[in-house]
Amino acid sequence: MPQPAVRPQRRTSPARSRAPHGLSWNEAVERFLASKRAENLSPATLENYEWHLAGSRAKIFLADHEVISPRQLDGEMLEALQAELLAAGVSPALVHSFHRVWKNFAGFCIRRGYGADPDVLAVKAPRQPQREPDTYSAEDERRIIKAARSPRDRLLIEVLMRTGLRLEEVAHLSVDDVIDGPEGAYLRVRQGKGAKDRVVPLDTGKVRLSKKLRDYIRHARPATDGGSSALFLSQRSRGGVYEPLTGRAVQLVMRRISMETGIRVHPHKFRHTFATRALSAGVDVMALQRVLGHTTLAMVSRYVHYQKADLLEAWKKRSD
Template structure:
């Protein structure tokens, strides 16, 4: 009796469709005027149907990653490369509804087994995100990549450079006043090490706020943080600015520019640091991220609170920052082993 009363309480339109307050069945979809439109099971909306084409699907996916997921442009590019590699492995364009987890695992084994665990993990993330997007757009009923597992990655301790070696390296460039690009590279090193920036964040810096005591940095996932700029870093940036002005035009906003006056790219910065490291006689391949690692490790060694370091680095999770405690403890253990009489 109660069930009959509840059914009677649901308003019904003359068409037989449920009225306000009722949930439309799964095969009814909302039209532009918000009224339910009956669609046969398996029938796609016009927007979803357009996503059958791989290029249209990838373009829409890229827009979704940027606008709705807040992914950085480098992440979007990496995901698209992975997906195009997977699509190109097919003789004919893949049909999304026919893709299975078994097929995806076979492709990973055939094409990625010799690649690093990090590369495999990113490719799996690319596939998982793409098919999740297609599920959200009602193109496929479920995500065939949902069950894919990435290989375990070895948790190597971040490589660092001794503080004095970094300071000597910067000073060695700063005193070469006759070389314009040496001034740039001294300032660049000071920014990466003194502020703990990611290489992409350094590449994105503009000159208009270069002498401010703090910088507003937009990091991974479009997360904003405020970074204090050490006085020594500001001094080297100030030395570089007149040289920069002689190399570039007024319409170039970048702080760090090439000899041709254009913004230094991420790869350009990587090349500059590697070349300057060899010049300085550093017995290692230096990656920009090592300066960021060194920044965090040296701050921790000087007693700076882990939470403060997390804020300076822009880490979303404290667990990411905590790996620097392992670096610091590893250094302490080496000192102990070398100095303790019973070690």
């Protein structure tokens, strides 16, 4: 979740206090979001763009610098935004996210003739410290699953832990997405991030997640009588109708488990755990890239970089 707004001490730049003519900042943001909707981006991505450009932190910065038009957006402004966010204690990762979204917005404004100085595109993102991906231990996994209060919540945790799916991807799974193919069982993830379908294998040599899914569908999932085909449903019906579990509802399940166990339960931590374990088990990097739905190998490389077990094992074979 975005961090609460913090207003650092600063002085307004006189050069930006003059209101330029043309499209307002908010009007340009609306047109930018409309263009992204036309690209069929997910609602979560659109909400993320809007928060970065017109949310609480953006409003403070824009007000303090008296920015009312995209014509005022230049390299100096983006650098000031980054510096002030860092000074306010915002994480480098979130500042990097602001950098990416504002530069994307600037490029859009330049192409459409709404203003923005092209020098903004040359601004470098703040350097991010490289940290080992945060993962769950086997004991963490045991405690998290034990804290789940229902068969649905236990299976939900196992699917996240053993498939690496994103939050919204899990929420959008349907019964028909659990497939027993001739070469093995898999999940069909339809229109995941980037609007790309992909296949995620379910079973390993030791764990048959496909059987758990089939058993859940047959015995624990509420009967819908022709209603929703969502794999995970609400546990209480409204007028006899069970609604699909939303991403927000999944977050609430995780929050409750976090409070009961003292373990930070988060969708991306499940994803990091899945990727790290897959590499340790010998899964090919190219295959892992496809399963995770990453567009480039660079996005998988950090998991390879932090394979401590492989590194230590290689050191044991040294002859010096």
